[in-house]
Amino acid sequence: MTAASFLSRLRAEWAPSVPRELLAGAVATFALIPEVIAFSFVAGVDPSVGLFASFVISIVIAFAGGRPAMVSAAAGSVALVAAPLVASHGVGYLLAAGLLAGAVQVVFGLLKLGVLMRFVSSSVRTGFVNALAVLIFAAQLPHLKGAGPATWALLALGLAIIYGLPGLGRRLGLRALTAIPSPLICVVALTLVASALGLPVPTVADLGRLPESLPFFGLPAVPASLDTLRIIVLPALAIAMVGLLESVLTAAVVDEMTGTPSDKNRECTGLGLANIAASCFGGIAGCGMIGQAVSNVKYGGRGRLSTLFAGVFLLVLMVALKDWVSRVPVIALVAIMVMVSASTFDWKSLGQLVRHPRLSSTVMLATVAVTIATHNLAAGVAVGVLLSGVFFAFKVSRMLDVQAGVDAATGLHTWRVRGQVFFASADAFIEAFDVLSVEGQPVRIDVSAAHFWDVTAVGALEEVVQRLKGHGCGVEVVGLGAASAVLIDRLGGVG
Template sequence: MKWIGRFSGYSANSFRKDLVSGCIVGIVAIPLGMAFAIASGVKPEYGLYTTIIAGILISLLGGSKFQIGGPTGAFIPILLAIVMQYGYENLLIAGFLAGVFLILMGLLRLGSLIKFIPKPVTIGFTSGIAVIIFSGQIGNFLGLEGVERHEYFFYNMKEIFLRMSTLNLYSVLTAGICLAALILTPKYLPKVPGSLVGIIVSTLVAAWLFPDKITTIGSAYGPIPAGLPSFAPLELSWDRILTMLQPALIIAMLGSIESLLSAVVADEMTGTRHNSNRELIGQGVANIAAPLFGGIPATGAIARTATNIKNGAASPMSGIIHGLVVLMIVVLFAPYASSIPLASMAPILMVVAWNMSEYKNFKHMLKTRTGDSLVLLVTFLLTVFTTLTIAVQAGLALAFILFIKRMSGSLAVDKVLPDHSSDKAKVQANRVTEERDCPQLGIYTVEGTLFFGASHVLEDLGQKLLADQDLRVVLLRMSRVPFMDTTGESNFTSLIERLMQHGIVVVISGLRSQPKELLLKTGSYAMIGQDRFFEHTGEALNYALENLQFNKCLGCKQFAFRECTGLSSTGSLRQHIS
């Protein structure tokens, strides 16, 4: 019923909108699909098959009304590394297993967890991937011969430098024509896909003016077969599955991040709301199906999704139509694509890399010069110079450490006293001075999250309190502690136990629901004593004053409380009250 609900109120006018947007996005997807496949180290037709199979299934089964799925630039470094290390057949297995992981993530309702990945990490690895994609196309742009692909950035740059003597001016001219079309088309023909114009114009110029002078898709990969992609079952074995589990998990993680980011962009553009767990399940089914037809891993494509929305898409039908359009063009015109020069594909990927680099956000975050800037730089540099796996793990670890450091610094314990100059006599830290401070009673406001990263704050407080020989009562104001974890509870209980062992009475006020429930579960609430807990500070203060050694109040000139005037002269709280 939910699937049908996405088409509620669907009309002939809605179909017309979907037909227009689907056709436009389908045309846009064709050169991108081939380019992403080539950059990933596989034949261009596999990118087209992915666009068809995964594109249709993601729109049909996903959780976003406007999502367009297919091969994306974000996958290029990962897929290329897998192809180089394990081969194309094992890449299909990795994609299949990634689909299984994505379905499990959706069933376990992990879709909402993706939003907790820090933005510096996502911007860092996205910008790093953009650098890898851009640099990977320099060879094709310049028409260099004999360039070998390597897994690491440094060796790829070294390879380009060593092959610079083979520069082909015809390739540079072809790439320049395509690049000019990519830049000028949006300005003068905004409704026409610039990538399609660039490929057609540059291919025609190359075929007319200097045929056989540059490398084409056909000369590098063979002719693109026309017709439907054929079904081919995967050769699964336990050894292959175990070998490809880690690459599959990496694909699934990146695919989930990319697809949900794309869905969020779609929500912002349309005012709708996607179902993240359903989106993961749809992505999973698509990635299980695509390898069975030779397709590579797919995810939500932000740029194509935005194009879909801008051209008036009304429902997921536009994404289905986009896949069918690609299928029709492959059946009718695939052989002609073999004549496309690789130099024509290079500028398309370079522009994709530039658009996905998030250079504005990158620059803005660097300017803040905070811990987030460090996380951004570390993730970016590790993505470029090592692997995406290492980069994301290091970025998340560093972000976690910095978060813990910031959170631990947010827990504060201040000694306070009532401000008698105000009508309500609210407690304030600035009322504690050398001339005004009770030797026997210490009132402390605890503010912040009491968790494992803030244990040192309670340890320091304990040492300070136990060093005071005159201290008899401690009142802890806990109303500003919203959360306490088990480590925080353990440290909190340990502090109170040590104080009680030294004969100090501990009184607690304003304990909130979550810390109270935890103390009840661990038994610490009963250990401290129910009579020591109060809802309001005033009630707790009255109880605390009753537990002072009144003979020590005689002659005291601190006058920290209103009651101190009577206690100093009589030494009896009860007499003062009466």
């Protein structure tokens, strides 16, 4: 590779357009602040724990992750898993669990187990995205409960700026209104309006105590003992699996939005390294943030620089510009999150509910329903994957066809089997043979158009042959494919 081609590839991966990457990363940062603080409360930790974690995770994942433009930070799904551990044993054990979870994720990536995500169907992915969009929107409702006229007026103004300003800029030919992402203008404008008019609206300072210094390195303050391992092992595994699932699915969404591939195994390893680093700097473990990733891509983020800047800008805002950020109205961030929710939801899927097969639509709706009911993305996806597998097995099992015939000249009875024989169709295969009608006669079973997939299928064929022999029939099995024959020979079937 020449130096010119290397630099070209490096620029494409890191910063196709530096100004656009920086602005998109800034939008993602403002979309992170309310969620990270809210998730910190869910986990039962100080907001600084979630904010420091988000900064460290963003920095590490920008270099080590497998999906450019991906935004990862302290996430609600991880917070739900972490909350019981914090309540029972304290933050130190949470940090230790984050270290172990990160190590598990690194091993997962090194073993190239990211390929397992191929078993997540498009219906499950759509349900995952739609459920998360609903949860993001629902998370904003507490900020609107009991809100006064000033809050609603600022929300309306914020949404008008976010959605109306780019179009107005294009019509008037004002490049500044189209070059600067409208959510950033929304934050500045609503802050100035609220401050100038002295409006009685909650600000970021009301959400919780912001960081007062830079994060510092240190191992979790817990005993290095088997008792500690016993306490953290199950929460760590849960954090690792939830984080991997959400990150890989978020990477798949970004792949689709950008039309570019990503390295899912590298993403798994990168997430593990990021969580190890976050735990060593006093932060909660995290994973991919689909809403923030979507907003990053929506406003032009395509490279790793947008991810890196989202983390750096978050630290600058929380430490160096804390006094300014503390005056930002919460409703400005709510307006951004409403936009993120609307952008995340797959609106085309509503029309597809009628056009797509009913089983696929059922899988998507079940994923959404379970995720919203439990507030657990892993549970929703697990149910969706399980239903996808059951429905697939059901459809394939119905493709089995067994036809009986007899040669008038020789009197040879032949059953011709077509389709897939496996655990879900094995009983139907056995029931298709009427052994009493051919008692004492020669029989041929033609399986040239069939495939035997598993030990249950081999057992079914063995049982049919033994039943026929038990009724005095001479049995001949013909047409076994190479793969089926190898499986039957290995399992000692039919003979």
